[in-house]
């Protein structure tokens with residue numbers, strides 16, 4: 001499998017660090033934080049690590065919920081989707097991920113927008 005992007009993120013440890021940076025950004029972001037008040041953020045972090053690893057060619061299997069099912073009823077807007085993507089880019093930037101690799105991960109998340117945005 002092509003794991004260039006996975007390696008660009010710094011592999012398993014790099015992804016762990018990126019998600020650890022991302023979670024507090026989500027919790028502090030006035031555009032999206034209300035959506036996560038009842039969320040188990042440790043579980044979310046574990047699932048995001050799996051998902052980013054699997055999507056970028058790493059040796060992981062995403063074992064979380066289907067993106068449609070988990071976001072159904074949350075009334076997520078396009079603006080909120082973009083806000084989270086922006087927070088992710090900040091998290092990658094802070095962990096020294098080159099911008100071309102940042103763009104690769106964001107591009108892999110883009111097709112999920114239709115499943116996540118329901119408003």
Ligand code: HEM
Pocket residue numbers: 031032035036038039040043044047048051063064065066070071074076080081082084085109112116
């Ligand atoms: C790039 C965009 C996004 C990705 C890749 C993503 C991915 C995920 C993943 C992997 C989970 C965990 C599923 C599980 O527990 O099995 C999750 C849960 C969740 N997501 Fe998203 N998500 C995105 C955008 C958003 C946005 C914009 C919002 C709201 C503003 C949101 C709100 C939530 C909430 C509240 C949960 C937890 C649901 C629960 O625990 O019942 N997500 N997301």
